[in-house]
Amino acid sequence: GFPGNPGLKGARGESALSYHSAFSVGLSELVPATNVPIRFNKFFYNDQHHYDDISGKFRCVLPGVYFFTYHLTVYTKDAKVSLFMNDKAIMFTFDQYQETNVDQASGSVILRLEAGDEVWLQVYGDDAFGGVYADNTNDSTFSGFLLYPAIPVSARRR
Amino acid sequence: GFPGNPGLKGARGESALSYHSAFSVGLSELVPATNVPIRFNKFFYNDQHHYDDISGKFRCVLPGVYFFTYHLTVYTKDAKVSLFMNDKAIMFTFDQYQETNVDQASGSVILRLEAGDEVWLQVYGDDAFGGVYADNTNDSTFSGFLLYPAIPVSARRR
Amino acid sequence: GFPGNPGLKGARGESALSYHSAFSVGLSELVPATNVPIRFNKFFYNDQHHYDDISGKFRCVLPGVYFFTYHLTVYTKDAKVSLFMNDKAIMFTFDQYQETNVDQASGSVILRLEAGDEVWLQVYGDDAFGGVYADNTNDSTFSGFLLYPAIPVSARRR
Numbered sequence A, B, C: 001g002f003p004g005n006p007g008l009k010g011a012r013g014e015s016a017l018s019y020h021s022a023f024s025v026g027l028s029e030l031v032p033a034t035n036v037p038i039r040f041n042k043f044f045y046n047d048q049h050h051y052d053d054i055s056g057k058f059r060c061v062l063p064g065v066y067f068f069t070y071h072l073t074v075y076t077k078d079a080k081v082s083l084f085m086n087d088k089a090i091m092f093t094f095d096q097y098q099e100t101n102v103d104q105a106s107g108s109v110i111l112r113l114e115a116g117d118e119v120w121l122q123v124y125g126d127d128a129f130g131g132v133y134a135d136n137t138n139d140s141t142f143s144g145f146l147l148y149p150a151i152p153v154s155a156r157r158r
């Protein structure tokens, strides 16, 4: 008989383009409280809403490898900041303040996160408030983005 | 009948690989002018030429989400720098200088850009020159890269 | 005759997802030696083992465009650090220390690397040790990641 019909066309290849997670937020004033997450309230980018301004935490929706970075204005007193991942402080930035010498401190880290993992910054120490400052000509910021999504095997085979 | 012809090979996966935009530039000396774009003149990477050393501006060719970061040597006087997006200062870094205490200041931000959008740094204030310094053992740099391209629907369906 | 067998499934699209290279490392104490690579010994992320804690160097396995960044605690004396690429210092960070004024210094750069290229940090100068410090509440870190892989034409056509 005649040859059969041609087979079905293959599935389209998987794409990295649809895995987006990024945020970039800032402060509008001195951090008012210590030992709780810093609630950034100025938004440069947060299209996926993975940074939650109520809790002050980034919450991982897409598992994968993330880059985080922060830049802090050190003013009024020493800046003591820790980056938390799921209730554990994993990185510390300390910068001493001296009168008439505003400083800048910064940090960055790459972390592998699972869905539901949370990452945030907080001022540590015994003082009621810390030296992480911001106003309309001094930014203090926190940014992060998904670098490499961890694609589940099911999606890879799709 | 005979087996059908093999199916067509699947369409090549839409790929992030061809969307490249990155620059990494530095200064060779003290910023000589205020309230105009800083013209970085040392090139670590600028393969796509999206940073223009004549204007001092990064000009977006590929729409999408970008990361920008800068690191400044604070020397001779206070450093006052703003990051502009299309003629609007959207981020500010201030670091005070004290004698014999060279400092470093830095910032970063994530922004969604359309083709034609421009991003740059400039020193603000009333002084004729600012405290953003560089020489052969002190770098001041500005870098940026496309994080997530905004792929037009037509390209997605191709 | 009967319909032929279905065609073969299409080849998977080329994907940026399988090109991963990232590291994020820190120090646990003051850098003990100058003019040799800083050996970071605290690991935030190094899944591909492209940062080698014996040599203190990142070694490029996947050719492409990389982003590197470092954040240093300046304490006990001035911090003088250079970023090397293949035995050439290409970037310098200098931050002066003054008593009771711990500072933070940072830098970042984008570089195009070939397989085998090495990138690392070292303290320069005549002193036996430098002012790059770390302890359990002061991090000094070095991170990097592959931004855009340089895909060989053979892989693109696959």
Ligand SMILES: [Ca+2]
Binding pocket: A101, A102, A103, A104, B074, B095, B096, B097, B098, B103
């Ligand atoms: Ca200062």
Ligand SMILES: [Ca+2]
Binding pocket: B101, B102, B103, B104, C074, C095, C096, C097, C098, C103
């Ligand atoms: Ca200093």
Ligand SMILES: [Ca+2]
Binding pocket: A074, A095, A096, A097, A098, A103, C101, C102, C103, C104
């Ligand atoms: Ca300080």
